[in-house]
Amino acid sequence: MPSQIDSLQHLKNRAIDLLVEFGPNALSAIVVFVIGLFVSRAIARAVERGIARVEMEPPLRLLLLRIVRLAVMAIFVIMALQNLGVELLPLIAGLGVAGAGVALALQGVLGNAVAGLTIILTRPFRVGEYIDIHNEEGRVEAITLFSTMLSHPDRSIVIIPNRKIVGEILHNYGTLRQLNLSVGVAHDTDIGHALRVIDEVLGSNPRIMRDPAPVVRVTNLGDASVTIAVCPWTQVAEAGVASSEVLRAILEQFRTASVKILLPQREVRMLKPMQR
Numbered sequence: 001m002p003s004q005i006d007s008l009q010h011l012k013n014r015a016i017d018l019l020v021e022f023g024p025n026a027l028s029a030i031v032v033f034v035i036g037l038f039v040s041r042a043i044a045r046a047v048e049r050g051i052a053r054v055e056m057e058p059p060l061r062l063l064l065l066r067i068v069r070l071a072v073m074a075i076f077v078i079m080a081l082q083n084l085g086v087e088l089l090p091l092i093a094g095l096g097v098a099g100a101g102v103a104l105a106l107q108g109v110l111g112n113a114v115a116g117l118t119i120i121l122t123r124p125f126r127v128g129e130y131i132d133i134h135n136e137e138g139r140v141e142a143i144t145l146f147s148t149m150l151s152h153p154d155r156s157i158v159i160i161p162n163r164k165i166v167g168e169i170l171h172n173y174g175t176l177r178q179l180n181l182s183v184g185v186a187h188d189t190d191i192g193h194a195l196r197v198i199d200e201v202l203g204s205n206p207r208i209m210r211d212p213a214p215v216v217r218v219t220n221l222g223d224a225s226v227t228i229a230v231c232p233w234t235q236v237a238e239a240g241v242a243s244s245e246v247l248r249a250i251l252e253q254f255r256t257a258s259v260k261i262l263l264p265q266r267e268v269r270m271l272k273p274m275q276r
Helices: 002-051 058-083 087-103 107-122 191-204 237-256
Strands: 129-132 137-142 147-151 157-161 170-172 177-180 181-183 215-221 227-232 233-235
Touching: 002 058, 107 137, 107 147, 137 157, 170 177, 177 237, 181 191, 181 237, 191 215, 191 227, 191 237, 233 237
Parallel strands: none
Antiparallel strands: 129 137, 129 170, 137 147, 147 157, 177 233, 181 227, 215 227
16 A cells, blocks of 8 residues: 555656656647647738739639648748757658658549649639530539639539549530520421511520620521531520520411421321232
């Protein structure tokens, strides 16, 4: 029993000695770290107000703010470690060796980060534009360091790793879409009249843009009908609705204007059997 009491007393004395020896340094290191948190946030807010006056893509602005915060925090972390008496050179060497191992283990993540920097700096597309890549298409909602988020007209979300985007063929529609519609009319139709009806339909639809002007032309003389291409321009978000409205309005106006839409037909003739 006395030996246990002596052990507890020894531990208590040792703890007090350690607290007296390292307590002030540990406390100062914590204070420096907490101050670093506040200073990094304040500097980041100041930088954000400064770059708000400059035309800059949101992903690039976010990346700069993160770099500023990390740089400021790194300075305060180094100051905190110095207060604790940590030797920085062996620590940096150890971090270098550990970093090499982590880099090998996270090749995919680092590849996404490098590709994200490439997208942010070269800007092949921007937030709000409509793109098509890897059989996926949608409106760009966000560009981060590791992935790009697209939204579909059906309100679903597609997240593409950035390394799948860089180096691939990319179709960027921008903020506009050209509808690729067509309608077939009978060969004996007054084509000029049919084209005027289509122009009136496009002119009365508020979703269809006047500039660039819609493209309406004859594209094919088929066996059963004359094909007229209807290719107006509209905003990306309204492309689906505009297609439906234009086709419905053309059908109704053709019926009103007595423009015949010829349906596919086949004529079958029965031959009399040969007499022997």
